[in-house]
Amino acid sequence: MRSFAAAEDLSAVVREALGEDCRIVGADRLRGGSKKGVYRVRLAGAGTASVIVYSWAQEENFWPGTSDDDGADPFAPASGLVPFLSAQRELSEIGACVPRVLWADGSGRRHGADVAVVEDIPGGTLEALFETDPARAATALDHLAGTVRLMHRHQAPRYGRVDLLERGGVSLGDSCEQVVLDRALRDLDEAAGRDARIESVRTRLDDRLRELRALVAPRGEFGLIHGELGPDHVLVNAEGQAVLIDIEGLMFFDIEWEHVFLSLRFGERYPALARPGLDRRRLDLYTTAMRLSLVAGPLRLLDGDFPDREFMRGIAEHNLQETLALLP
Incomplete structure (x- = not known):
């Protein structure tokens, strides 16, 4: 049985971030996270x-075998x-909207884990706004389109995670297309082992x-990408701007x-984000590789608790059907 952060743990973290005078009114663990715990802490006097x-x-990481990344x-x-x-830091420097970091501790000594306190963006996700406030969602989608263009124009001569490149590391593989192929073949093995179809x-x-890999020509410039930029990973602030979250894979x-x-997650709304x-x-x-990933990944996650x-079975089943439809 997993145990998540208790109220006293969150209180200690928030007081370190904002001072001893703030009072914790309540806390809720938000749904959806599979790699970290996300808690909204309500305050008074802060x-x-x-x-x-x-x-x-x-305890917050539901992915099996991913502790040594x-x-x-x-x-x-x-x-x-x-x-x-x-x-x-990277997103802030280029002018993309992300929640402000109010305090962070990576020592693991005081709280037993890496923790960060960030500003709360109370406007909800873009995904929810598509249903509840289409006009506000349309404004945020336009802003998101500008953010995506900004990110993709920001280029580097090497590919890889921002934190790796920042410390002078080198990514696996010799090209993006080969990395994608190698991963797709692993996903194919995993998916085939879990589903007879x-x-x-x-x-x-x-x-x-x-x-398909054999048809792709080499490339030497790479844009900045979020990696999982669905409407559930976009919050909308009071000014109607798109604020990116779950950014660790940048x-x-x-x-x-x-x-x-983007085309898979935004569907009929993708043309607002498209690029010629x-x-x-x-x-x-x-496309073929990502569909396979969205079969193998959810099935792997379901090996755990x-x-x-x-919801996760539904993702796997939908993408399994889409994968089969891609075969000539």
Whole structure:
């Protein structure tokens, strides 16, 4: 049975961040996190109604076998204070909106885990606003489109996670397309081992992935991408601006990877975020690879005790059907 942060733990963290005079009125663990705990802490006497506390305790991580992430694999589940702060700095420097960091501790000594206190953006997610306030959502989507263009124009000569490159590290592999292929083949193995329908077309999918990879030409410049930029990872602030969250996986990579994810998650609203001139061959390879990832990843997560199991099964099933539909 997992145990999450208790009220007294959160109180101690918030008082270190904001001072002993603030009073904790209540705290809620927010749904959806699979790599870190996200808590909204309501306050009195602090000059702000609430803050968000991130906890990267091992108990908060539902992904099996991901405790030793060194960042060399761009697609390893990114988690921890170091990648979060690196991403927060990079995005802030180029003018993208992210929650302000009010306090952080990466020593692990005082609280048993990396923790950060950040500003609370109370406007809700863009995903929720699409349903509850379409006009406000449309304004935020326009702002998000500008942010995406800003990020993708910000380029580097090497690919990899921002925190890795910041400390002079080198990513695995010799190209984005090869990293994607290698990961897709691993995902294919995992998915085939968990679902007979993928196993029955395993050879065809393997051949298709290698065929698509062979068509992709080398590239030497890479844009800044979020990696999982769905409308659930965008908050909307009081000014109607899009604020990016869950940013630990921020990296320089082929922007086609991001656009494939954007098209999957935003659906009919994707044209507002689209960009002309993308590499069609990369898009074909990355679409097949991402669909497989969205089968294998959720099934892997379900090996553990992730609580929202029907939701995760639904993601796996939808993307399994889409993967099969991509076969010629």
